Amino acid sequence: MAEVKVVPPRARVPDSEKITINLGFVDLGQIDLLVQDGFYSNRTDFIRTAIRNQLERHGEEVRKSVRRKQLDLGLSRIDRAELEAVKAAGDTLELQVLGLLSIADDVSPELARETIMSLRVLGALHASAAVKAALADRMR
Numbered sequence: 001m002a003e004v005k006v007v008p009p010r011a012r013v014p015d016s017e018k019i020t021i022n023l024g025f026v027d028l029g030q031i032d033l034l035v036q037d038g039f040y041s042n043r044t045d046f047i048r049t050a051i052r053n054q055l056e057r058h059g060e061e062v063r064k065s066v067r068r069k070q071l072d073l074g075l076s077r078i079d080r081a082e083l084e085a086v087k088a089a090g091d092t093l094e095l096q097v098l099g100l101l102s103i104a105d106d107v108s109p110e111l112a113r114e115t116i117m118s119l120r121v122l123g124a125l126h127a128s129a130a131v132k133a134a135l136a137d138r139m140r
Contacts, residue, residue, distance in 0.1 A: 003066070009120045012085075017100075017123070017124040021047075028043075028105075031043055031046050031047075033106040034046060038115060063138055064096050066098055069096065071096045071097060071098040071120075071122065072095075072096060072097045072098070072099075073097075073098050073099060074098075074099045074100075075100045075102070076095075076097050076100065076101045076102070076106065077101075077102045077103075077104065078095075078101070078102070078103050078106065078107065079104035079106055080104060080106040080107050080108075080111065083107060083111050083112070083114075083116075086115045087111070087114055087115050091115075092114075092115055093115055093116050093117065094117055094118045094119075095116060095118070095120065095121075096117070096120045097120070097121050097122070097123065098122045098123055099122075099123045099124075100123055100125075100126065101119075101121045101123075101124075101125050101126070101127075102125075102126040102127070103125075103126070103127035103128075103131055105128060107127070107128075107131055107133050108131075108135065109128075109130045109131050109134035110134070112127075112131045112134050112135055113125070113134045113135065113138075116135055116138060117138060118138050118139075118140060119135055119138050119139045119140070120139070120140040121139075
């Protein structure tokens with residue numbers, strides 16, 4: 001009988017982060033009216049559209065700020081092998097990300113502290129609770 005090789009599924013990086021907002025009743029009612037009249041498929045569609053319109057409106061300011069602050073834009077992922085290479089080279093990292101920074105589960109809190117000297121994330125940081133705690137004093 002042939003052996004079947006089981007390949008574990010690759011970890012999926014989420015493409016969004018859930019946020020919570022509070023809206024006044026009148027604003028919420030107006031959104032519901034637009035949804036009811038078919039302008040938007042649901043409340044989330046309206047809110048995402050409004051946010052995208054505002055980001056587009058301020059796009060040039062965002063681009064200038066990203067350049068000025070030297071931020072890495074998009075999705076960044078760091079794993080144990082990368083941090084071990086940084087450590088072996090005697091280097092440290094100053095991470096600045098606009099988007100998502102994901103620190104892999106194979107990174108120990110000790111390795112993170114030894115190699116990440118500062119951390120600034122505008123967006124979302126996905127890391128174990130232990131790694132987040134180890135880097136708490138280095139987050140700006």
